[in-house]
Every structure is written in C-alpha cells, then in structure tokens.
Amino acid sequence: MAKERSFTEKEGxxxxxxxxxxxxxxxxxxxxxEDTYNKLRKxxxxxxxxxxxxxxxxxxxxxxxxxxKLTKAWGGAKIWxxxxxxxxxxxxxxxxxxxxxxxxxxxxxxxxxxxxGAGQHGVATATVGALxxxxxxxxxxxxxxxxxxxxxxxxxxxxxxxxxxxxxTATLKDATSEAMRDWALNVSNTHYIVGSVIGPHPFPTIxxxxxxxxxxxxxxxxxxxxxxxxxxxxxxxxxxxxAIGMFYGxxxxxxxxxxxxxxxxxxxxxxxxxxxxxxxxxGFLHGTKTLVIQDDGGQVVPAHSVSAGLDYPGVGPEHAHxxxxxxVKYETVSDQGALDxxxxxxxxEGIIPALETAHAFRFAKDLAKELGKxxxxxxxLSGRGDKDVAEVARLVGLMQGDSI
Amino acid sequence: xxxxxxxxxDSKSAFIPYISLGDPNYDLCxxxxxxxxxxxxxxxxxxxxxxxPVADGPVIQKAFKRALANPFSMDKIxxxxxxxxxxxxxxxxxxxxxxxxxxxxxxxxxxxxxxxAGIQGMIIPDLPYDTPETxxxxxxxxxxxxxxxxxxxxxTPLNRMKGIRDFxxxxxxxxxxxxxxxxxxxxxxxxxxxxxxxxxxxxLPVSAGFGISAPDQAKEISRYADxxxxxxxxxxxxxxxxxxxxxxxxxxxxxxxxxxxxxxxxNS
Numbered sequence: 001m002a003k004e005r006s007f008t009e010k011e012g013x014x015x016x017x018x019x020x021x022x023x024x025x026x027x028x029x030x031x032x033x034e035d036t037y038n039k040l041r042k043x044x045x046x047x048x049x050x051x052x053x054x055x056x057x058x059x060x061x062x063x064x065x066x067x068x069k070l071t072k073a074w075g076g077a078k079i080w081x082x083x084x085x086x087x088x089x090x091x092x093x094x095x096x097x098x099x100x101x102x103x104x105x106x107x108x109x110x111x112x113x114x115x116x117g118a119g120q121h122g123v124a125t126a127t128v129g130a131l132x133x134x135x136x137x138x139x140x141x142x143x144x145x146x147x148x149x150x151x152x153x154x155x156x157x158x159x160x161x162x163x164x165x166x167x168x169t170a171t172l173k174d175a176t177s178e179a180m181r182d183w184a185l186n187v188s189n190t191h192y193i194v195g196s197v198i199g200p201h202p203f204p205t206i207x208x209x210x211x212x213x214x215x216x217x218x219x220x221x222x223x224x225x226x227x228x229x230x231x232x233x234x235x236x237x238x239x240x241x242x243a244i245g246m247f248y249g250x251x252x253x254x255x256x257x258x259x260x261x262x263x264x265x266x267x268x269x270x271x272x273x274x275x276x277x278x279x280x281x282x283g284f285l286h287g288t289k290t291l292v293i294q295d296d297g298g299q300v301v302p303a304h305s306v307s308a309g310l311d312y313p314g315v316g317p318e319h320a321h322x323x324x325x326x327x328v329k330y331e332t333v334s335d336q337g338a339l340d341x342x343x344x345x346x347x348x349e350g351i352i353p354a355l356e357t358a359h360a361f362r363f364a365k366d367l368a369k370e371l372g373k374x375x376x377x378x379x380x381l382s383g384r385g386d387k388d389v390a391e392v393a394r395l396v397g398l399m400q401g402d403s404i
Numbered sequence: 405x406x407x408x409x410x411x412x413x414d415s416k417s418a419f420i421p422y423i424s425l426g427d428p429n430y431d432l433c434x435x436x437x438x439x440x441x442x443x444x445x446x447x448x449x450x451x452x453x454x455x456x457p458v459a460d461g462p463v464i465q466k467a468f469k470r471a472l473a474n475p476f477s478m479d480k481i482x483x484x485x486x487x488x489x490x491x492x493x494x495x496x497x498x499x500x501x502x503x504x505x506x507x508x509x510x511x512x513x514x515x516x517x518x519x520x521a522g523i524q525g526m527i528i529p530d531l532p533y534d535t536p537e538t539x540x541x542x543x544x545x546x547x548x549x550x551x552x553x554x555x556x557x558x559x560t561p562l563n564r565m566k567g568i569r570d571f572x573x574x575x576x577x578x579x580x581x582x583x584x585x586x587x588x589x590x591x592x593x594x595x596x597x598x599x600x601x602x603x604x605x606x607x608l609p610v611s612a613g614f615g616i617s618a619p620d621q622a623k624e625i626s627r628y629a630d631x632x633x634x635x636x637x638x639x640x641x642x643x644x645x646x647x648x649x650x651x652x653x654x655x656x657x658x659x660x661x662x663x664x665x666x667x668x669x670x671n672s
Contacts, residue, residue, distance in 0.1 A: 019536075021503060023459040023529050025557040025582060028564070167465055173456065180458045185583030187559065284504045284530065285456060297476040298508030300455040 012201025017317035022200040022287035034202040064221035076368030077375040091383030093124035099210035101128035104191035111135040111190040115179040117172030118309030119151025121195030126160035136160040139179045141170040144308045169302040196239025197316030200287030215249020232257040235380035236360040238310035240319045242382035261363045263305030264332030274303035276315040277330035290317040306335035307355035337362040354383035408574040412609035416669025417626035418446035422635035426471030437488040439653040443660025452501035459529040461586030463636040489522025498525035515544040525551035575609040588615035619666035626668040
C-alpha cells in the first residue's frame with residue numbers, strides 16, 4: 001500500500017508555492033507518478049536510457065555559440081547563446097518529452113496526451129509518441145492552431161491526433177484545462193506529459209529535472225571556453241521550463257545575475273499581457289499554487305502575447321518562489337519589442353529565433369549596454385522560429401517578394 | 405447532528421440538484437432554485453462560477469461562461485444565496501466552488517458570510533484533503549458548523565479514504581465515474597460495492613454524482629446511495645430554456661418531481 005500523505009509534508013512545495021491542488025480523480029495517478037519517478041531517478045538503467053536518447057536522438061549537448069555579430073551590433077557585453085534551437089524538433093521541449101515518455105513506458109501506459117501553445121511541446125510529444133509507439137493526442141487552442149499551423153501539421157504527420165479547443169480564450173490556458181479533463185477520464189491508461197514547470201506536484205519537479213541539462217551543460221561549456229562564469233543569464237518565461245532549466249545550473253552561483261523575461265504584450269491593462277510576475281497575485285490554477293493573473297473576484301484573466309508560447313496567465317511555482325526570494329529578476333518586453341528583436345537577430349546573426357526567445361533577446365540588448373564590454377551575457381535560445389514566420393510576416397507586413 | 409446530515413435517513417434517498425449561480429443572471433437563478441425545491445430537492449447545490457473549471461464537462465463550462473458574462477462578485481453570490489435561503493429556510497444549501505475565488509476572498513470572511521447567507525456545506529473539487537489550506541479552511545468552517553464535503557472517486561484507494569475521513573463531514577460526494585461532470589448512459593458495475601465500502605469507512609451518508617441524468621438511473625442508484633446529485637442534466641434544462649423563464653421554471657420543477665419521485669422511499 002502506498003505511503004499515506006498528510007498536509008504537513010512540504011514535498012512538492014517551493015517556499016509557499018507549488019503543491020497538489022487537483023481533482024480527487026487524478027490524485028492517485030499523481031502519487032503513482034511521483035513514486036515511479038522517485039524510483040526511476042535513482043535507477044541506473046533509466047539514467048542510461050535517458051542519456052542515450054539525449055545524445056543519439058535529441059543531439060545533445062547543444063552548442064554554445066558566441067554571437068559575435070550581435071555583440072558588435074549591440075555594442076556592449078559579449079553575447080553567448082545556448083542553442084536549444086538545434087535540438088531535434090527545434091526546441092528545448094524535447095528534453096522533457098523524452099524523459100516523460102520513458103516514465104510513461106515504465107508505468108505501462110499506452111497513451112500520452114499533452115497541451116500545447118506554440119506547438120513546440122505538441123511536436124515534441126508527437127515525436128516521442130511516434131518513437132515509442134504511444135497513441136498520442138494533443139490539445140491546442142483554436143487561436144493557437146491558427147497562429148501555429150505549421151506545428152499542428154507536423155504533429156499530425158507524426159501520427160498524433162490534434163484536438164482544437166474552443167472554450168475560453170482558445171489558447172494555452174484552455175488547452176491545459178482540456179488536457180486535464182481528458183486525463184481525468186482516461187487516467188488508467190494515459191500519461192499526461194505536462195509541457196512546462198506548471199501543474200500539480202510532481203510535474204514542476206519532473207519537468208525541471210529534465211530541463212536542468214540546459215543549464216548544467218551551459219555552465220560547463222562556458223567555463224571551458226572562458227574559464228569563468230557568465231555575468232548574467234537571460235531566458236524567456238511563459239510557464240517557464242526553458243528558464244528554470246537554464247537557471248538551475250547557476251542558482252548557487254550568486255555572482256551570476258539571472259533574468260526571466262515575460263511577455264509585456266501590448267499594454268498593462270488586464271488581458272493585454274502575460275506578465276504574471278508583475279501583475280499576478282497568489283492563487284490556484286491547473287493544480288498548483290502560484291502567481292496568477294486574476295481579477296478582483298479571483299477569476300483568471302485571459303493572457304495575451306504575440307507569442308503563443310508565452311500566452312499563459314500563470315507561471316511555474318518554482319519561478320514564483322525565485323521571484324519572492326529575489327534570486328531571479330523578472331522583466332517584461334512588449335510584443336513590438338519582441339518583433340523588433342526577432343527581425344534583428346535574423347538579419348544580424350543569421351538565426352531565426354522563436355518569438356518566445358525574441359523577448360529574451362530584446363531585454364538582453366539593453367542589458368548588454370548597461371553591463372558594458374567586459375561582461376558576458378548568456379541567453380537561452382529556447383527554440384527556432386520556423387513556426388513563427390507566417391505570423392511574424394503577417395504582423396510586420398512582410399509579403400512574398402517584398403524587401404523590408 | 406448537522407442540518408445536512410439530518411436530511412438523510414435509512415428509509416429514503418435524498419435528491420440533490422445543482423445550479424450554477426448567475427446563469428443566465430442572478431435574479432433568475434433564484435427562480436430556478438425555487439422551482440427545484442418545490443419539485444422535491446432535499447438539498448440544493450449552488451455552483452460558484454469559475455473561469456477555469458477543470459473538473460467540469462461542457463454543460464457546466466457553458467453555464468459558467470454565461471454566468472461570468474455578468475459582472476462577478478462574491479458579494480453578489482452571497483446576496484443571491486441569502487435570497488434562496490429566505491424562500492426555503494429549511495432546505496440545506498451547499499456551495500460547490502473551485503478554490504481560487506474563496507482563497508482570494510479570504511477564508512474567514514468567506515466562511516462567516518457564507519454561514520450568514522444560509523450555507524451549510526462546501527464542496528471544493530480542487531482542494532484535496534492533504535494540503536495546508538484544507539486544514540485551515542476546515543477549522544474555519546467547523547467553528548461555524550458548516551460541513552466540508554469531500555469527494556471520493558473510483559480511483560481513491562482505501563488508505564486515502566482514511567486520510568479524508570478526518571476532514572469530512574455532512575456527507576460524502578461519491579463520484580460515480582472517471583472524467584468530468586456530464587450526463588452518461590452507463591454507470592460502472594461495481595458502484596454498489598464502492599458506495600458500500602465508502603459508507604463503512606466514513607460512517608457518513610454517501611451521495612452519488614457525476615453522470616446521472618435519467619429517473620431510471622437515479623432510481624437504480626438510490627437503492628444503495630443515500631443521495632443522488634444531478635448537475636449537468638439540470639443545467640442543460642436551463643441552457644435550453646433559460647431565455648423563457650416561466651417555461652424553464654416549469655421544466656425544472658417537473659424534472660425535479662420526476663427524479664425525486666423515482667428515488668428509494670420517495671415514491672408517491
């Protein structure tokens with residue numbers, strides 16, 4: 001019989017945030033997941049399998065690139081990029097889905113489901129669905145299906161069923177709710193691969209553990225190259241999985257300044273942004289206690305970002321904790337700022353970044369000037385921007401054959 | 405004995421319908437409550453609308469959406485509850501709410517005002533017993549004699565039921581099937597055994613909900629359950645007829661009569 005839990009246990013909490021606030025029908029599955037993961041994380045075969053897929057399927061370690069042209073253009077600190085865009089499927093998301101797929105296999109589940117905003121997590125889940133022969137279903141808001149059509153097609157090609165969600169704002173928040181409902185119905189044969197460091201315990205811990213490879217690799221690579229650590233590390237934050245993965249390598253290095261960049265959208269009014277750290281209040285969303293953008297009645301306010309991947313009114317509970325302790329500084333960049341940075345990075349460095357990451361670039365541009373030439377900034381390039389080209393072209397008025 | 409517990413008896417099964425407050429507006433839902441009680445409701449569950457109801461199916465999601473099209477405030481919820489309570493002071497009222505709106509309002513203030521408004525029990529589907537907040541809320545409600553009604557599901561093992569036992573009062577809400585709220589054609593075959601076990605563990609009345617809609621289903625389950633909870637089927641009547649209040653009232657009352665009359669010990 002499983003060990004009985006009591007509310008006095010603080011496992012799964014990050015300071016005041018985290019925990020397991022999910023419907024009772026899911027609780028036993030979450031406990032099973034926690035127990036399985038606790039065994040697997042110490043299991044040599046599991047770690048060996050994970051390492052095998054990281055090296056031979058994802059293509060890890062991902063390179064660390066010195067962005068010479070951006071450094072010159074911005075005229076300040078040296079800019080370094082952790083190239084998660086060069087992973088198989090084009091983003092950091094695959095680090096987590098490979099890991100969770102191995103857990104699902106160990107639990108004997110035959111079906112996997114996922115929510116997705118920008119589609120990168122959906123593609124990464126559909127990929128492991130094909131690789132490990134799971135029946136796969138991906139929930140995606142109708143608005144995101146419009147914005148990220150390419151990724152929806154990729155998921156279908158990989159054999160996944162893509163389910164459009166029209167409730168609420170038809171974006172990531174609603175796709176997450178719908179995935180939780182599906183899981184409640186099919187919990188006996190289905191594993192829900194949560195895509196960010198959100199959701200009820202143990203998901204924020206599991207996802208962080210599979211993403212911390214990003215920061216750990218970066219630290220080694222940077223040290224080898226420069227014989228020191230970077231002065232600042234910058235990553236974009238929606239739910240916050242690439243950021244927590246990156247930050248985790250540097251949390252104990254107090255001299256390294258850590259910056260999370262959220263979507264400032266098109267203004268500071270409710271519904272105009274996804275800046276949870278700036279405008280959120282403590283609340284409960286999707287099974288976790290965290291900062292949530294909500295109104296005076298405790299109703300969750302729809303979020304907005306030009307980037308579907310950042311369009312979420314909550315944030316991972318560990319980020320809420322890191323915000324409260326001040327270890328990580330959270331900033332915002334507007335839609336327009338992200339679009340400008342997107343175009344600039346394309347032209348200057350020859351890299352098309354994800355729109356999510358473009359927020360981090362825009363913030364780093366100012367930070368580079370502020371820190372000056374003797375300092376080093378490491379940016380997590382969380383994914384490539386192929387998925388965003390049609391939407392960006394529409395937004396910047398770029399048509400085929402035009403010169404900008 | 406709490407007012408809720410006193411509704412239950414060994415000889416008959418209670419009828420517990422549900423409505424979402426504010427759908428389509430706060431005034432009309434007082435009429436819906438009145439019609440359901442006149443039709444035979446023994447306890448009434450009042451849903452507090454929430455933007456992200458992860459435990460609810462499409463019918464209640466739509467009801468919340470309609471309700472939230474009206475400006476939401478907890479004070480308005482409490483005021484409406486008070487009106488329903490004033491009409492039928494002997495019928496226990498129970499809130500079914502997600503945790504965030506009451507956390508945001510403040511436990512103590514909420515517990516106090518809910519009690520004054522006539523609330524005698526609370527059901528919170530996203531607040532499992534093993535969280536720090538449950539302990540705090542439970543104590544706050546207990547001081548006022550308000551029951552904290554817990555959900556037990558087909559996936560809840562015996563050791564977890566024993567954990568829930570310390571925080572449960574009033575009755576147990578037994579979730580008859582996997583998934584979210586909504587009408588279903590079939591009910592799982594081991595339901596009778598599960599409800600029997602749940603009654604033994606808790607020594608509390610056990611009411612069955614999720615998926616029940618038709619009188620024959622309600623009749624069958626009422627053979628062994630102390631109460632029958634129906635949400636989506638009631639809410640569907642409001643969805644389809646809410647724009648014609650007098651017709652909607654009539655249909656709700658007739659539906660309540662048909663369910664209530666089918667239950668064990670309540671046949672007229």
